[in-house]
Amino acid sequence: MPTTITPPPFTTARLDALPLDPAYAEEMAVVLADPALYVFTGGGPPDPAALRARYERQCAGSPDPGELWWNWVLRVGEDGSLAGYVQATVRGPRAEIAWVLGTPWQGRGYASEAAKGLAAHLASAAGVRELVAHIHPDHAASEAVAAAAGLRPTGEWEDGERRWAANPPPPARAEKA
Template structure:
C-alpha cells in the first residue's frame, strides 16, 4: 500500500523528477508544443491556461480514495530546463505509468531513464509490486522505453493499446526529499 498521498521527488543519473505544480504549466506548455507528440495518443498541444487547469486538477488528486495520482515534471539537472513528465496512477500494489519527453530532448535516453527511475521509485517508496503501461502498437520508441523499464507486452488490449507489465527491481531512483511534498 502506498505510504503517502503526495508524490515524493526522486532523481536519476541526469534528471530530477519534481512533483507536479500548476506553476510549471507555462514552461511545460512549451515542452509539449510539438503536434508530433500526439500522433499516437490523440489530442494536441495544450495552451498554458488549459495546462494550468489540468495541473490543478491532477495536483488535487483522484476523487477515488483507493487511487493516487502521482505526477512529476522532469528537469534536466545539467541545464535546469524541464523536458517532460512521468505519471503514475497507484492502486494498492499496482501502478499504471506513462511518460512524455518533449521533441527536442528525444533520442537521448531521457524517457528510458525516467521510466526506469519512476518504476524503481514506486517500488522503493510506494509499495508498488506491479507496474503497467498502455502503448500504441506502432509506437516503437515507447515500446523501447517500456522494455528499458522492465515491462513486457501482454495479450491484453485497451482502446487500441497493448498492456505492458512488469515487476521492477529495487531501486535505481533515489528519493530527494523526506516526508510529503507540497502540491
C-alpha cells in the same frame, strides 16, 4: 501504501523528477507544444491556461481514496530545463505508468532513464509490485522505453493499445548489524 497526494521527488543520473505543480504549466506548455507528440495519443498541444487547470485537477488527487495520482515533471540536471513528465496511477501494489518527453529532448535516453527511475521509485516509495503501461502498437520509441524499464508486452489490449506489464523486484532492505 502512502496516502499522500503529493509524490516524493526522485532523481536519476541526469534528471530530477519534481512533484507536479500548476506553476510549471507555462514552461511545460512549451515542452509539449509539438503536435508530433500527439500522433499516437490523440489531442493536441495544450495552451498554458488549459495545462494549469489540468495540473490543478491532478494535484488535487483522485476522487477515489484508494487511488493516488502521482505526477512529476522532469528537469534536466545539466541545464535546468523541463523536458517532459512521468506519471503513475497507484492503486495498492499496482501502478499504471506513462511518460512524455518533449521533442527536443527525445533520442537522448532521457525517457528510458526516467521510466527506470520511476519504476524503482514506485517500488521503494509506494510498495508497487506490478507496473502497467498502455502503448500504441506503432509507437516503437515508447515500446523501447517500456522494455528498458523492464516491462514486456502482454496479449491484452485496451482502446487499441497493447498492455505492457512488469513485476519489479522488491526494494532492497537494509541489513541489521
